[in-house]
Each structure stands twice: as structure tokens, then as C-alpha cells.
Amino acid sequence: MIDKLTAESFENLGSQTFTVTAVEPPQRLKLVEVVRKGKGERMGGAFSLLWQSDSESILPQGCYTFKHDGLGDLDIFIVPVGQASEGVHYEAVFT
Structure with missing residues (x-):
């Protein structure tokens, strides 16, 4: 599924919380920025995500x-x- 996600998939999720479950205790990260990076190998182009714990x-x-x-x-x-x-x-x- 991750290969199908684009910057657009995250742009409406600003300030929402993601939980990193693979660590104890689980950490909550708030999405603070989505930046489009231009063309890339993936559908929709390259982008980056910035979270804050x-x-x-x-x-x-x-x-x-x-x-x-x-x-x-x-x-x-x-x-x-x-x-x-x-x-x-x-x-x-994501490139």
C-alpha cells in the first residue's frame, strides 16, 4: 500500500497523530509538514513528510x-x- 500513497494522501492529515507501534512505549508523532519534491519514480512524484514527537x-x-x-x-x-x-x-x- 505504501507504494500507492502520494503527497496528496497526506496533505489533508496535517496535525493528525500517527502512532509508532514497534517501540515500547508506543510513540505518538504529529504530522507537521508535507513537501512536494517534484518528479520521482513513484506515481504522483516525490515528497517528504515531517513529524514531531x-x-x-x-x-x-x-x-x-x-x-x-x-x-x-x-x-x-x-x-x-x-x-x-x-x-x-x-x-x-518518498521518491
Whole structure:
């Protein structure tokens, strides 16, 4: 399913929460940005997603299962890209 998702699939989900279930305790990440990156190999073009956690705990870069009420379970590779007072920012890039 992940190969069928496009930037448009996420653009209306801003500020919604995804739960990373593959860690204990599960972490909640809020989608804060969707950026279209132009042409890519995937249908709809390349894009990136930026999430913010509500935890000081940093997930190492890697593939995690994200659970979302509307999209279901998605395996997404994320990279921690910064830490703010509110939590950690993570990015996923789809090309």
C-alpha cells in the first residue's frame, strides 16, 4: 500500500497523530509538514513528510510501523532531523 500513497494522501492529515507501534512505549508523532519534491519514480512524484514527537526519547533512523486511523498500518523509514523543546522531528522521503 505504501507504494500507492502520494503527497496528496497526506496533505489533508496535517496535525493528525500517527502512532509508532514497534517501540515500547508506543510513540505518538504529529504530522507537521508535507513537501512536494517534484518528479520521482513513484506515481504522483516525490515528497517528504515531517513529524514531531511529544517525547524527548529519540528513535534511531530506521523502518517503523506507523498506525493511523484513516490509512491503517504503514511501514515507513524515518530519520531524526532535529530536536525542539516540544520533542523530536522526524522526516521520511518518498521518491
